[in-house]
Amino acid sequence: MIPAAFDYVRVDSVEEAIGALAEHGDEAKILAGGHSLLPLMKLRFAMPEVLVDVGRVAALKGVSDAGDELVIGAMTTHHQVTRDPLVRDHCGVLADVAAVVGDAQVRHRGTIGGATAHGDAAGDLPATLLALEATMVAHGRSGLREIAAADFFVGHLTTALGDDEVLTEIRVPKLDADWAWHYEKFSRVAQAWAIVGSLALVRRSNGTIEQARVGLTHMDAVPVRASATEAALAGASAEAITAAAEQAAEATSPPEDLSATPEFRAHLARVLTRRALEAAAG
Amino acid sequence: MTATEASATTTVGRVQLRKEDARLLTGQSRWTDNLAPPGSLHVAILRSPVAHARLARVDVSPALAQPGVVAAFTGADLADAWAAPMPSAWQVSDDMIVPPHYPVAIDEVRYVGDAVAVVVAEDRHAAADALEHVDVDYEPLPVVTDMDDALRDETLVHADAGTNRCYLYGYEAGEVDRVFDDAEVVVERRYIQQRLLPTAIEPRAVVAQPVPATGEVTLYSATQVPHFVRVFACLVTGMPEHNLRVIAPDVGGGFGSKLDFYAEEPLLLVLARRLGRPLRWAETRSENYLATIHGRDLVQNLAVAADRDGTVRGLRVDLTADMGAYLQLLTPSIPLLGRYMYPGIYRFEAHAFRCTGVFTNKTPTDAYRGAGRPEATFAIERLMDDLAAELGMDPLELRRRNWIPHEQFPYETIAGLTYDSGNYEAATDRALELLGYDDLRREQQQRRDDDDPVQLGIGVSTYTEMCGLAPSRWLGETGYAAGGWEAATVRVTPLGKAEVVTGTSPHGQGHVTTFSQIAADALGVPFEDVEVVHGDTGRVPWGLDTYGSRSLVVGGIAIHGACHRVVDKARTVAAHLLEAAEDDLEFVEGSFRVRGSPEASMSIQEVAFAAFGAHSLPDGVEPNLTADHVFDPDEFSFPHGTHLCAAEVDTQTGAVHLRSYVAVDDVGRVVNPQIVEGQVHGGIAQGVGQALFEEAVYDEDGNLVTGSLIDYHIPSAADLPHFTTDRTETPAPGNPLGVKGVGEAGTIASTPAVVNAVVDALRHLGVDDVPMPASPQNVWSAIRTAQGGGA
Missing domain, CATH: 3.30.365.10 (Aldehyde oxidase/xanthine dehydrogenase, molybdopterin binding domain)
Structure with missing residues (x-):
């Protein structure tokens, strides 16, 4: 619980942050809200030599309207995402999910960019961004790069971000009024990582499900989508939900830990997906 | 059904807001880890990452070379510092094995968290970093974590003991076999009491402040039991009691986990004397989970014999209880404190109880809330x-x-x-x-x-x-080393305030408030005028501390008794000064009044000042309004x-x-x-x-x-x-x-x-x-x- 020694650099701009990363290479880590990184450092699971604090980079904070998309600065806190009028009006699912991240303290310090760059499959936001088909914007020495959510989460606590890249923005699509959603988060205690979470995003049209997307939390080393369930629901009626949800765990490799066996996780994914879809499509 | 009725002038039975809270809730508390005597050094302890190994080599010299490191010790370096091993205070049976246990392991580690080496450095981070530079060769030994495996004695936690069975305890009353043989219904069950981590919000911390010129040391510890710590620290280090003052400052919860005597207490005491500098140690949460006792961890096999109509007749209880790797202060007694409660509130005619204590390569267990x-x-x-x-x-x-x-x-x-x-x-x-x-x-x-x-x-x-641990005679009969009384001193100061000295040692319960209410009513002084002194062997010479729901039931009664002795003495003084017979005085709302002469009265504050001045006291009455009382309960x-x-x-x-x-x-x-x-x-x-x-x-x-x-x-x-x-x-x-x-x-x-x-x-x-x-x-x-x- 006492971290190893590290140097601390506070930067005022994205360019400075990129410069600091370039200078220190993979020995440096970006410090955003610190609510994932600092616990790992206290346990000495992470021992970066340099922390680059982007907490005062104003350009990384806040939400803006970019036509079909919302642009969310990486340093926008979960609490701000939850309360932001643009997010609430145009991508309410993100506001709803951000509201159940961690606890109040985490939501006031932790940031959407930090949680995304941390890439924890047990976090609530990665699966949500995956289901939203969000785009991550990264800045590095070689310039700007847009990374689709489907390409962003590549392994356990591993993302497509390069050592010299800073995640600066997350772009999410605006959802029109035909979209409905529900997130089922299932955890051991009220304030804990999800054992399993299932986010259902459903677009309804004329009494049928035009499109369904299901993001699963903590069902694999990375956030995943329940593709078979989604395929089974395309163009189907709500009656198809029960059967479709039975396929929710297909092609996943659920981890084993103290809270759940893989079998139980797969079972939970099916139950929670059915409930999330019913709530969203109901 | 009755609710406690409080009269208009008494406080017992009423909500009084806690005196402690203004300080605790506004950050003016005084936790052990906040104490930083000038010139303090920080202690960090290397804990074994393996559950069982022979220490083939422990070399602290690379750690000594690290920046900020002042000293470093192996268990062998400190072996001659101990006058006695760590104590086990409850001999629950004649056959009970007490394995040798020292504050720092000397040649073998027996659980993950067992102390291997100690580093003393200028700051906490330097000490923590230096631990990574202690070279240790752990020669692995076989590990046993399951009690059934342990009882086969194929893998021994303590090779010298020859067995992992710590003790076998039995009790039987009534015709158990006959009742079960004749029973219309028998239900058998096996329940598992899983191991728990007590998780007091404040982890443990110790500060040792020496006075090198005199050999005296003040030891601050986040403990429930400063008086125990003083006695056992002197036993383990050979230090004379009069040189050691133990203080439990504000303590943030314990739940039994701080009802113990831990290695760090004698360790800091010995090192502070050796180095002549104040030393600080505080465990992190992860360290707390390894190095502070765990709770529960029992397998319970039970059988109840009953008639078809539901009348219960007989109860059989057979326990295996995980001691962990060593016996902490009360480890073997915890399942046996429970032994009296297995029949619950029910009328059984026959009962058999058996408990087997077992060593495993895990953190020792001990008292956890309810014990x-x-x-x-x-x-x-x-x-x-x-x-x-x-x-x-x-x-x-x-x-x-x-x-x-x-x-x-x-x-x-x-x-x-x-x-x-x-x-x-x-x-x-x-x-x-x-x-x-x-x-x-x-x-x-x-x-x-x-x-x-x-x-x-x-x-x-x-x-x-x-509740109310415990009648001293009962404790003696069960093999416990100490008594169960509690002591109090009550003084009315010259200016009429009440000072209550209690041998109990609160860690969140609100003793100051509760005891103020008892004293205020008994002495007839305002609630606000009562000060309660606790948790400091320098100010509270006698005490047996806080655990087992004893503070009010034993300690509170001692206070109540001391208050009444003060009032009795005050009555004698007041009668003398009022020139009345004691029997003619009534004590109402803090004043002695002569019955029938309402104008002739003295408040207890006036009596206190007169007793302090001592200008006119009855023959044989000593100055000052003060009294001691030690209460030893007859029953729970x-x-x-x-x-x-x-x-x-x-x-x-x-x-x-x-x-x-x-x-x-x-x-x-x-x-x-x-x-x-x-x-x-x-x-x-x-x-x-x-x-x-x-x-x-x-x-x-x-x-x-x-x-x-x-x-x-x-x-x-x-x-x-x-x-x-x-x-x-x-x-x-x-x-x-x-x-x-x-x-x-x-x-x-x-x-x-x-x-x-x-x-x-x-x-x-x-x-x-x-x-x-x-x-x-x-x-x-x-x-x-x-x-x-x-x-």
């Missing part, structure tokens, strides 16, 4: 529910048929204790009314009929417990109560949602209702933690897998329902205040209430047990197994 009594209460209350199910009876009807009726107190139980008083009928009736029991039973039936995915269960727990006190829990169980996910919880407790006379309620709330939460959330998990190599709060789940307010609390009040006959103690009641009662509710929700599905914690995984597996699906 044996929650385990016993869980077992009997679960067993009564299972018997009721077997007989097709309502669980409350079965209890009513068997409990001790209120007119039969005092009642000597088959376990050999005499219960002082109680009224189980009244508490249960009130609890049923508050819960709406009959309506919930109807809803339960409806949900069963509808095959609702969410089923409803009602859990019953009718408990009693033994027996709080009791009925807790009812309604739980919704989602059969599809295994999730348990506590819908409502009713606690009706009878803790005797109540001094401060708000403090009692706080104890009940916290206790229930802690018991729910065991029932639903908490489990210390080891892997087969002896690694603590739940090594931080990420994996060890304690409930927060968001996980708990509203608690509906009420009280009945049956005064304790054994003490003048009629108090019984409340520190552990909630924890004792709530665990079986919750698990009984979970099982009750699922019993129609064929589930007759859910292992604790009743996590979603365990509930789901229990349902699957019952339905033939396998876990």
Whole structure:
């Protein structure tokens, strides 16, 4: 619980942050809200030599309207995402999910960019961004790069971000009024990582499900989508939900830990997906 | 049913806001780790990462070369510092093995967390970093973590002992074999009391401040037991008692985990004297989980013999209890403190009890809130529910048929204790009314009929417990090294304030407030005018500290007695000064008045000043208003109560949602209702933690897998329902205040209430047990197994 020694650099701009990363290479880590990184450092699971604090980079904070998309600065806190009028009006699912991240303290310090760059499959936001088909914007020495959510989460606590890249923005699509959603988060205690979470995003049209997307939390080393369930629901009626949800765990490799066996996780994914879809499509 | 009535001028029985809180809630508290004597060095301890190994080589010289490091020691370096090994204070049987145990391991480590080496550095970070530079060759030895494996003695925790069996304890009363042979019904069960991590909000910390010129040391420790620490630290280090002052500053919870004597206390004492500098040590949460005692960890095999009509006849209890790798201060006694409570509130005619203590390569266990009594209460209350199910009876009807009726107190139980008083009928009736029991039973039936995915269960727990540790004579008979009395001194200062010195040592309970109320009423002084001194052997020479719900029941009575001695002396002085006979004086609202002459009176403050001046005292009366009292109880006190829990169980996910919880407790006379309620709330939460959330998990190599709060789940307010609390009040006959103690009641009662509710929700599905914690995984597996699906 006492971290190893590290140097601390506070930067005022994205360019400075990129410069600091370039200078220190993979020995440096970006410090955003610190609510994932600092616990790992206290346990000495992470021992970066340099922390680059982007907490005062104003350009990384806040939400803006970019036509079909919302642009969310990486340093926008979960609490701000939850309360932001643009997010609430145009991508309410993100506001709803951000509201159940961690606890109040985490939501006031932790940031959407930090949680995304941390890439924890047990976090609530990665699966949500995956289901939203969000785009991550990264800045590095070689310039700007847009990374689709489907390409962003590549392994356990591993993302497509390069050592010299800073995640600066997350772009999410605006959802029109035909979209409905529900997130089922299932955890051991009220304030804990999800054992399993299932986010259902459903677009309804004329009494049928035009499109369904299901993001699963903590069902694999990375956030995943329940593709078979989604395929089974395309163009189907709500009656198809029960059967479709039975396929929710297909092609996943659920981890084993103290809270759940893989079998139980797969079972939970099916139950929670059915409930999330019913709530969203109901 | 009675509520405590307080008269207009007394404070006992009334809510008085806690004197402690303004300071504690505004950051003006004084925790051990906040104390930073000038020139302090920081101590860090290298803890074994392996569960069992021979220390082939421990080399601290690379650590010594690190920046900021002042000194470093191996266990061998310190071996000659110890006058005696770490103490085990309770010899529970003649055959009990006490393995040698030193503050730093000398040649072998026996659990993950066992101390291997010590580094002293200029700051905490330098000390922590330097630990990584201590070179250790661990020669692995075989590890045993499971009690059944350990009892085969193939892998020994202590090779010299020749066995892993620490002790075998037995007790039998009545014709057990005949009762079981003749029984119409026998129900046998095996329950597991999982290992728990006490998780006091303040981890342990020690500061040692030496006075090199005199050899004196002041030792600050986040402990429940500063007086114990002083005695044992002197035994282990050979230091004379008069040179050691032990202070427990503000202490942030203990739950029994700080009712102990830990290696760091003599270690810092010895190193501070050796280095001539003040030393500080504070454990992190992860270190706390390895190096502070664990709780529970019992396997309970039980059998109840009963008649078909539900009359219980005999009870067999066979325990195996995990000691961990060494005996801490009270380790072997904890399951045996519970041994008296296995018959619960019921009338058995025969009872057999057996307990086998077992060494394993794990952190030692010791007292955790309730200390044996929650385990016993869980077992009997679960067993009564299972018997009721077997007989097709309502669980409350079965209890009513068997409990001790209120007119039969005092009642000597088959376990050999005499219960002082109680009224189980009244508490249960009130609890049923508050819960709406009959309506919930109807809803339960409806949900069963509808095959609702969410089923409803009602859990019953009718408990009693033994409080007020303890009659010294009883402790001696059971093999305990110390007594169970408590001491108090009460002084009325020259300017009329009351100073109450208590040998108890609070760590969150609100003693200052409760004791101020007792003294204010007894002395007739304002509540605000009472100061309570505690937790400092320099100011409180005699004391046996705080544990076992003893502070009010033993310590409070000592204060009450000392106050009355002060009043008696004041009466003598006042009579002299008022030129009246003592018998003609009445003491009302803090004043002595001559009966029939209302103008002739003296306040206790005026008497105190006169006694301080000592210009005119009766012959043979010494100056000052002060008195001591040491109270040694003749008997335990027996709080009791009925807790009812309604739980919704989602059969599809295994999730348990506590819908409502009713606690009706009878803790005797109540001094401060708000403090009692706080104890009940916290206790229930802690018991729910065991029932639903908490489990210390080891892997087969002896690694603590739940090594931080990420994996060890304690409930927060968001996980708990509203608690509906009420009280009945049956005064304790054994003490003048009629108090019984409340520190552990909630924890004792709530665990079986919750698990009984979970099982009750699922019993129609064929589930007759859910292992604790009743996590979603365990509930789901229990349902699957019952339905033939396998876990």
